[in-house]
Amino acid sequence: MPTYRFPEGFIWGCATASYQIEGSPLADGAGESIWHRFSHTPGKIKTGETGDIACDHYNRYQEDIGLMRWLGLKAYRFSIAWPRLFPTDERTLNPRGLAFYDRLVDGLLAAGIEPFVTLYHWDLPVWAEDRGGWPARECAQWFASYASTVFERLGDRVKHWITLNEPWVSAYLGYYTGVHAPGRQSLQDAVSASYNLLLAHGLAVQRFRQSGRPGEIGITLNMSHAVPASDKEEDKAAARLFDGYLNRWFLEPVVRGAFPADLVAAFRQAGLKLGPMSAEDMQLIGAPIDFLGLNYYSISTIAAAPGFPGFRQAPPPDRVLNTMGWEMEPEGLYQLLLRLHREYGLRKIYITENGYPLREKEFGGPDLEDEPRIHYIREHLLRAWRAIQEGVPLRGYFVWSLMDNFEWAEGYEPRFGIIYVDYRTLERKPKRSAHWYREVIAANAIEA
Numbered sequence: 001m002p003t004y005r006f007p008e009g010f011i012w013g014c015a016t017a018s019y020q021i022e023g024s025p026l027a028d029g030a031g032e033s034i035w036h037r038f039s040h041t042p043g044k045i046k047t048g049e050t051g052d053i054a055c056d057h058y059n060r061y062q063e064d065i066g067l068m069r070w071l072g073l074k075a076y077r078f079s080i081a082w083p084r085l086f087p088t089d090e091r092t093l094n095p096r097g098l099a100f101y102d103r104l105v106d107g108l109l110a111a112g113i114e115p116f117v118t119l120y121h122w123d124l125p126v127w128a129e130d131r132g133g134w135p136a137r138e139c140a141q142w143f144a145s146y147a148s149t150v151f152e153r154l155g156d157r158v159k160h161w162i163t164l165n166e167p168w169v170s171a172y173l174g175y176y177t178g179v180h181a182p183g184r185q186s187l188q189d190a191v192s193a194s195y196n197l198l199l200a201h202g203l204a205v206q207r208f209r210q211s212g213r214p215g216e217i218g219i220t221l222n223m224s225h226a227v228p229a230s231d232k233e234e235d236k237a238a239a240r241l242f243d244g245y246l247n248r249w250f251l252e253p254v255v256r257g258a259f260p261a262d263l264v265a266a267f268r269q270a271g272l273k274l275g276p277m278s279a280e281d282m283q284l285i286g287a288p289i290d291f292l293g294l295n296y297y298s299i300s301t302i303a304a305a306p307g308f309p310g311f312r313q314a315p316p317p318d319r320v321l322n323t324m325g326w327e328m329e330p331e332g333l334y335q336l337l338l339r340l341h342r343e344y345g346l347r348k349i350y351i352t353e354n355g356y357p358l359r360e361k362e363f364g365g366p367d368l369e370d371e372p373r374i375h376y377i378r379e380h381l382l383r384a385w386r387a388i389q390e391g392v393p394l395r396g397y398f399v400w401s402l403m404d405n406f407e408w409a410e411g412y413e414p415r416f417g418i419i420y421v422d423y424r425t426l427e428r429k430p431k432r433s434a435h436w437y438r439e440v441i442a443a444n445a446i447e448a
């Protein structure tokens with residue numbers, strides 16, 4: 001069996017997010033988040049579930065750190081719930097909310113695990129939403145002052161920062177389709193939100209540099225490799241547009257300091273008002289980052305379609321779809337990594353999420369024997385390995401997710417964890433994939 005060895009010091013990790021695992025959303029003086037409110041609104045979550053208990057990580061974080069240590073993780077990516085720190089407004093810090101992350105960070109460091117902290121993984125405080133939310137420009141300033149506080153309080157120990165997780169999802173699912181919190185349905189709001197999220201990112205990077213704290217900061221984008229459904233010119237143009245809408249709209253302002261011209265034109269043609277794009281804003285948004293976080297799950301086969309946005313997903317008949325309906329094709333990861341390196345010249349990339357969902361009912365019991373997940377992760381890691389051989393500066397990989405958790409509008413049904421969570425007893429059990437990942441980490445290599 002050939003062995004695919006990863007570079008020395010490659011960072012093996014797992015990822016989670018606050019609202020998806022913590023539970024106790026209002027404990028110790030925390031304020032409501034838009035996800036708390038949304039999941040408590042009837043009809044919003046397919047299964048009617050909420051994050052009230054989730055994995056109870058808020059109380060069981062020590063046990064979870066123990067599991068991470070058993071896995072041999074080098075790093076753990078988690079997010080901070082902004083409304084725990086600022087429950088009522090942008091000025092009043094709740095020290096008890098911050099104390100939870102103090103304990104978590106100290107516990108991780110004591111276990112020899114590097115914290116990778118995401119500042120925003122979708123749980124906006126409701127006070128911010130009620131004052132306009134992401135479509136309001138001031139939201140970027142509120143975020144920046146929250147970020148400053150975190151740098152000041154945790155920056156003595158945390159050395160890796162991610163400003164935002166998947167701003168495309170925050171903007172479009174939150175404000176356009178309304179499938180995610182806060183559930184608004186306005187394309188204009190979504191486009192405004194996308195701009196202000198990018199501005200928030202830029203301001204946070206600026207605050208981090210000003211803080212003088214050592215360490216690195218970047219952003220996590222959800223990207224897909226777009227392929228046209230046919231050789232027809234219209235499908236090729238649609239795939240390019242989709243790539244602009246999902247990938248380039250967020251990537252290019254951050255790494256090139258400019259929004260992609262084709263998308264600017266398409267949005268204007270659709271009658272949308274775009275942010276000022278002033279030289280000052282663009283300088284902030286485009287300030288150098290230390291790394292790009294890439295969340296990669298699937299490839300996207302795209303065909304032309306009438307009306308806005310002008311494209312639709314059209315998977316070929318032989319394409320395997322996962323339980324979320326996503327197109328499985330690991331080669332897309334390889335293509336995307338090469339492109340990020342060659343076209344955008346990125347200096348450092350982490351895969352901050354990649355993973356595979358399974359539904360318990362497909363197994364009639366706990367899916368501890370999760371071979372399809374191992375297959376998925378292995379195939380993607382092999383593509384990552386190949387990209388590294390070609391010079392792509394990929395420095396780490398984080399499995400989504402450490403454990404089963406609240407999968408947003410889908411509730412708890414799709415399970416992404418390599419550790420199983422029994423939601424009745426909250427007991428954790430490593431799945432086959434956890435044992436496998438543990439061996440990969442120990443060997444710093446894959447045998448395939």
Ligand code: FCB
Binds near residue numbers: 020407
């Ligand atoms: C990503 C999210 C993460 C999780 C995975 C499955 O879009 O960042 O929270 O829900 O998808």
